[in-house]
Amino acid sequence: MDTKKTYEPPKVASNFLEWYCNPEKLEEIEGDAYELFYMNLEERGPNYARWKYIWHVITFFRWSNIRRRKPTYYTNTHTAMFKSYFKLGWRNLRKQKLTTFISVFGLSTAVACSLVAYLFIEQIWFKGMNQENKEELHQLVYKIEKEEGIITNGTIAKPVYDWLNETSQIQHGLTRVMRGSNVLIHNNETYFPRTQFVDSDYMEMFSYGIQSGYAGALEDPNQVILSSEFAERLFGDAPAIGQEISLIIAEEEKFFQVAAVLEPMKDIEIFEFEVLAHFDAIWAKNADLTLKDQWKQEAWTFIRVKDESELVALNSSFDQIKADQNQINPDQPYLEVSTIPFTELVPMASKIDNGVIGFMGQGPIILLSVIAAFIMILAIFNYVNISILMATKRLKEIGVRKVIGVKRSQLILQYLSENFLVCLGAIVFGCLIAGAFFLPGFNSIAFKNLQLDLLGNWMIWAWLGGLLFFLTIASGIYPAIYISSFQPLSILKGKSEVGKKGWLTQTLITLQFTLAVIGIVAGIAFVQTNAQNADREWGYSSENKIILNVPDPEKYEVLENQIRNNSNVISAVGSQAYIGNWINQNDMKVADKEISAQFLLSESNYLSEMEVESVSGRTLDQLAPAEFENSILVNETFVQESGLLDPIEQIVEIDSVDHRIVGVVKDFHTIYFQSEVAPMVIKASDSKDFNYLTLSFLEGNDTQTMEEVRSIWRGIFPRDLFTGQFQNQVFDQAINDAEGVQNILLFASGLCIILAAMGLFGLVSLNLKARIKDYCVRKVYGASTPGLAVGLVRRYLILGSIAAILGGGLAWFAVSGFLDSFFAFHSGVGVIPLGTSIGLLLIVVLLTGFSQIFRLEKANPSVVLKSE
Amino acid sequence: MKGYHLGELEELVLLTVGILDQGAYGVSVLEEIKAQTGRKVNISAVHTVLNRLEDKGLLSSKMGGATEERGGRRKRLFVLSSAGRMALEDVRNMRNKLFDQLPPFALEFSHGY
Incomplete structure (x- = not known):
C-alpha cells in the first residue's frame, strides 16, 4: 500500500471540487472520488487514475451538487425575518413612549428644517427645470473680448433675431424675452408690476397653466396675459378677461386688452412676471433705426429645436452673422455666436453676463444649510445617545440571541430595521411639521412661495428617500455596531454595563451643547445688533x-x-x-x-x-x-x-x-x-x-x-x-430683512436648545432608571434626595461647562464673522450674548437634572429593592 | 407510490441497493452494477440517482464509517425503504403481468414467414 502514500489525487481538481460542491454532499462525493482514484491507481496506474479523477470531478459538477448561496426558500425567510424585526421594533417603541417621542420629535424637526432648506435651494438650483420642453430650448449668446477677458453675453442683437425669423431653420419656436419696468394704469390708478415682453411663440415654447382666457393671446400684439395674483389685485373678483389696461412704454401710454390669466406660478419658474405683453410693444417692428443702432438693441433670445442636427446646422450658419456684426461694429466684434442649452443656464449663470439668471446670492443658501445641518446633527446625536442607553434593557435579549447562534451582521441588520421604523416616522412627521408650520413661517419671512408638493414633484420623493436612507444609517450604524459587539458570556453573567465608560455619549452631549451655545449666541447677538441699530442715530432728522x-x-x-x-x-x-x-x-x-x-x-x-x-x-x-x-x-x-x-x-x-x-x-x-x-x-x-x-x-x-x-x-x-x-x-425694507434673519436665527437656536434639553432629559431619566437600585441603597443609608440629585446631575454640569467654554470660544469667532458679513455696524459678540447663552445652557442642565428629583423622591427603597 | 414510474437506471440502482443490503454507497453500487450487468455507469450518475431516489422516499440513508481508501471521508450508506421495496414489487408485478399477456408466438423468433 505504498502507492497511497506516494500518489495523491490531483490537487487542482480537488480544490475545484471543494469550491463548487455543496458542503452537505462534499464528504460522500469526495470520498467516492478518492476511493475510485485508488482503485484505478492499483488497476491502471497513476496517470489513468489522475485523468479519471479529473473526469469524475467534472461529471460531479451538476446542478444538484453545486453550492448555492441562496437555497430556493431563502427569500421567504427574508421577508419573514424583516416582518419579525419590524414587529419587535414596533413593540419596543411602544413600550418606551417617552424616549421614542424624544427621538422622533427631534429627528422630525431636523427633517422639517432640512426640507425647508432643500426646497429653498431647489428653487434656486433647479430654476426652470419644471418646463416641459426644457431639453429642446436653447438660448443664443455671443462672446466678446473685454478688459476682464472673454465674456459670454446672454442677450443678443435684434438683427440676429430678424435673421433667424426670416430663415426657415427655426421651425419650432423663436422668442425674445425682455424684462420691463413700466407703469400700468387701470381705472386711473397706477401700478408698477413686473412686466415681461415676449414674442408670440413664447407661450408655445414655455409651458404655463392657463386659469382663464387662451394661451395664444399674444398672437394679437394688443393683448396681454396677467398672472393670477396681479389680476386679482387689479380686478378683485371681477372677471379679468376683456378688461382694458394701459402701460407706459417709452413715455407713451399704450392700451392693451387682458386676454388670459395664468395659474399661480411657483418659485421654481425661471421668469418672474406679472404682466406678459408682446415684444412689438417695446421695439416697434419697422422702427427707423440705423443698422448700427439695431445691433445695439439686445434682448434674450430663445429657440426651440427638436433635433440635435437642427442645432448643428444652425451653429454652422452663425459664421455669417458674426461676419456681418464684425463689419458693422468693428469696435466690439463678436468672437463667436453660439447657443447654450436651457438646462445649462443655472450651472453657467456666473459665466454669462446679462443672463436670465443674474446674481445668485449664496448667503441665504449657506445660512439655511448650516442651520439645517446643525439641527440634524443635534437630533442625530440625541438619538444615538438615547438608543445606546435604551439598549441596556435589551442586553440580555442580545446575549441570548448570540448564544443561539445569531451572527453579528444579523443583529446589526435587526437594529437598523428597527431604526428604519423610527426614521420613517420622523420623515412623515417632518413633512407634516414642515407643511403646517415651518414652510408658512419661512415663506412669510423670506417673501417666498415654497410649497411641499408631494404629488407633482417626483424629485422631492427621491430626496426624501435619500434622506431616509441617510438618517437610518447615520443615526443607527454606531449604536448597532456597539450593541452587537458585546460578548454573550459577560452579558449573561451581568458583567457588561452599557455606557459605563460612555466617552462617546459624553463627547456627543458636549458637542450638542456646544452647537446649542453657538446657535444661541448667533441668535442673541443678532437681536442685540438689531436693537442697537434701531436706536442708532441716522445722522439726520427723519420725522414728519x-x-x-x-x-x-x-x-x-x-x-x-x-x-x-x-x-x-x-x-x-x-x-x-x-x-x-x-x-x-x-x-x-x-x-x-x-x-x-x-x-x-x-x-x-x-x-x-x-x-x-x-x-x-x-x-x-x-x-x-x-x-x-x-x-x-x-x-x-x-x-x-x-x-x-x-x-x-x-x-x-x-x-x-x-x-x-x-x-x-x-x-x-x-x-x-x-x-x-x-x-x-x-x-x-x-x-x-x-x-x-x-x-x-x-x-x-x-x-x-x-x-x-x-x-x-x-x-x-x-x-x-x-x-x-x-x-x-x-x-x-432693510430692517425687515434683518428681522427676518433674526427670527430664523432665534427660531433655530430655540430648536437647538429644546433638542439639547430633550436629549439630556432622556439621558438623565434613562440613567436614573438604570441605577435606581444604587440610589435606593444610598437612600436606605440616609442619603438625602437633593444630594443624590446633585450626584446625578454633576457629570452633565461638568460637560455643560466644557461645552460653554468651547462653544463660547467658537461662537466668538464664527458669529463675529457672520455679523461682519451682514452689518458694518453691529454689537459684536459681547458679554450679553455669551453670558446669556451660557447661563441658559446651565439653567437647562440644572432644570433637566432636577426634574428627576420627584422620581428619586417617589422611589420607595423597600419596593424597588424587593422587586427581584 | 402510485403514479410514479421508475426510470430504467433508477430501477437498476434501486435493485442493486437492495442486493447490497447494508453496504450500498456510491462506489459499491457502481461496482455491483458493473459486476452483475457489465454496464459501465458514471459515478456522478449513480450519485444523482441515489439522491433522487432518497428524495422520493424509496431509499433512506445514513453516514457510515470512514476508511483509509477514502482519505478518511465517510460513506453515505443507503438502504431500501419499505416504499422502495413496494415500488420494486410493483415494477416486477407490472412486468410479469405484461409478460404473461404476450401471445406465445411472440417468443418464437424462429417463426418463419
Whole structure:
C-alpha cells in the first residue's frame, strides 16, 4: 500500500471540487472520488487514475451538487425575518413612549428644517427645470473680448433675431424675452408690476397653466396675459378677461386688452412676471433705426429645436452673422455666436453676463444649510445617545440571541430595521411639521412661495428617500455596531454595563451643547445688533417728512408751489436723490488723489432741512447764489479718505471742473447699517436736477397729509407711479430683512436648545432608571434626595461647562464673522450674548437634572429593592 | 407510490441497493452494477440517482464509517425503504403481468414467414 502514500489525487481538481460542491454532499462525493482514484491507481496506474479523477470531478459538477448561496426558500425567510424585526421594533417603541417621542420629535424637526432648506435651494438650483420642453430650448449668446477677458453675453442683437425669423431653420419656436419696468394704469390708478415682453411663440415654447382666457393671446400684439395674483389685485373678483389696461412704454401710454390669466406660478419658474405683453410693444417692428443702432438693441433670445442636427446646422450658419456684426461694429466684434442649452443656464449663470439668471446670492443658501445641518446633527446625536442607553434593557435579549447562534451582521441588520421604523416616522412627521408650520413661517419671512408638493414633484420623493436612507444609517450604524459587539458570556453573567465608560455619549452631549451655545449666541447677538441699530442715530432728522418722486423735473416747480399751499406743509425742498436711496457715485480728484464718492445735487437748504449737522465751514444756504456753481460740501468720511488736514477751501476736481470745499458736515447714513458711511459730496443745484421733493409737515397729521399730497401729485402727474413715502420708513425694507434673519436665527437656536434639553432629559431619566437600585441603597443609608440629585446631575454640569467654554470660544469667532458679513455696524459678540447663552445652557442642565428629583423622591427603597 | 414510474437506471440502482443490503454507497453500487450487468455507469450518475431516489422516499440513508481508501471521508450508506421495496414489487408485478399477456408466438423468433 505504498502507492497511497506516494500518489495523491490531483490537487487542482480537488480544490475545484471543494469550491463548487455543496458542503452537505462534499464528504460522500469526495470520498467516492478518492476511493475510485485508488482503485484505478492499483488497476491502471497513476496517470489513468489522475485523468479519471479529473473526469469524475467534472461529471460531479451538476446542478444538484453545486453550492448555492441562496437555497430556493431563502427569500421567504427574508421577508419573514424583516416582518419579525419590524414587529419587535414596533413593540419596543411602544413600550418606551417617552424616549421614542424624544427621538422622533427631534429627528422630525431636523427633517422639517432640512426640507425647508432643500426646497429653498431647489428653487434656486433647479430654476426652470419644471418646463416641459426644457431639453429642446436653447438660448443664443455671443462672446466678446473685454478688459476682464472673454465674456459670454446672454442677450443678443435684434438683427440676429430678424435673421433667424426670416430663415426657415427655426421651425419650432423663436422668442425674445425682455424684462420691463413700466407703469400700468387701470381705472386711473397706477401700478408698477413686473412686466415681461415676449414674442408670440413664447407661450408655445414655455409651458404655463392657463386659469382663464387662451394661451395664444399674444398672437394679437394688443393683448396681454396677467398672472393670477396681479389680476386679482387689479380686478378683485371681477372677471379679468376683456378688461382694458394701459402701460407706459417709452413715455407713451399704450392700451392693451387682458386676454388670459395664468395659474399661480411657483418659485421654481425661471421668469418672474406679472404682466406678459408682446415684444412689438417695446421695439416697434419697422422702427427707423440705423443698422448700427439695431445691433445695439439686445434682448434674450430663445429657440426651440427638436433635433440635435437642427442645432448643428444652425451653429454652422452663425459664421455669417458674426461676419456681418464684425463689419458693422468693428469696435466690439463678436468672437463667436453660439447657443447654450436651457438646462445649462443655472450651472453657467456666473459665466454669462446679462443672463436670465443674474446674481445668485449664496448667503441665504449657506445660512439655511448650516442651520439645517446643525439641527440634524443635534437630533442625530440625541438619538444615538438615547438608543445606546435604551439598549441596556435589551442586553440580555442580545446575549441570548448570540448564544443561539445569531451572527453579528444579523443583529446589526435587526437594529437598523428597527431604526428604519423610527426614521420613517420622523420623515412623515417632518413633512407634516414642515407643511403646517415651518414652510408658512419661512415663506412669510423670506417673501417666498415654497410649497411641499408631494404629488407633482417626483424629485422631492427621491430626496426624501435619500434622506431616509441617510438618517437610518447615520443615526443607527454606531449604536448597532456597539450593541452587537458585546460578548454573550459577560452579558449573561451581568458583567457588561452599557455606557459605563460612555466617552462617546459624553463627547456627543458636549458637542450638542456646544452647537446649542453657538446657535444661541448667533441668535442673541443678532437681536442685540438689531436693537442697537434701531436706536442708532441716522445722522439726520427723519420725522414728519414725506418724500415725493418727481417723474418730470420740469414740473418740479408746479408741484412745489401747490404743495406749499397745503396747510399741513411747513416746507418743501428738492434734491436729485434722497437719503435712504441710491446716490450717484462719481470719480473725483483731490490733490492728485483719486477718490470715488457719492455725489448729491440738492437745493441749498436740503441738508439744513434734514438737520444734518455742520462740523466746520459754511453750509450751502450761507452761500451767495453766485457761489453755487463751484462750491461743495463734503462729509467727514470724505475728509478722512482724501487725507486732507484742513479741507476748507481745498479744490476737488469733479468731471474736470474744479470745486471748492466750503464746509464739512457730520456723517449721516444714506443706506442702512449694512454698509459703512461712504464719502460724500453735496452741491447746490436748481429744479432741473430734482427727481425728489422732500416736505416737512405738522406733527400728527401723517395720513391726512399723505392723502392730500397724493391727490395734488396725481393732478400733476396723472400717468406716473406715485412712490411717495415717509422719510422715517426708508430703511423699513432693510430692517425687515434683518428681522427676518433674526427670527430664523432665534427660531433655530430655540430648536437647538429644546433638542439639547430633550436629549439630556432622556439621558438623565434613562440613567436614573438604570441605577435606581444604587440610589435606593444610598437612600436606605440616609442619603438625602437633593444630594443624590446633585450626584446625578454633576457629570452633565461638568460637560455643560466644557461645552460653554468651547462653544463660547467658537461662537466668538464664527458669529463675529457672520455679523461682519451682514452689518458694518453691529454689537459684536459681547458679554450679553455669551453670558446669556451660557447661563441658559446651565439653567437647562440644572432644570433637566432636577426634574428627576420627584422620581428619586417617589422611589420607595423597600419596593424597588424587593422587586427581584 | 402510485403514479410514479421508475426510470430504467433508477430501477437498476434501486435493485442493486437492495442486493447490497447494508453496504450500498456510491462506489459499491457502481461496482455491483458493473459486476452483475457489465454496464459501465458514471459515478456522478449513480450519485444523482441515489439522491433522487432518497428524495422520493424509496431509499433512506445514513453516514457510515470512514476508511483509509477514502482519505478518511465517510460513506453515505443507503438502504431500501419499505416504499422502495413496494415500488420494486410493483415494477416486477407490472412486468410479469405484461409478460404473461404476450401471445406465445411472440417468443418464437424462429417463426418463419
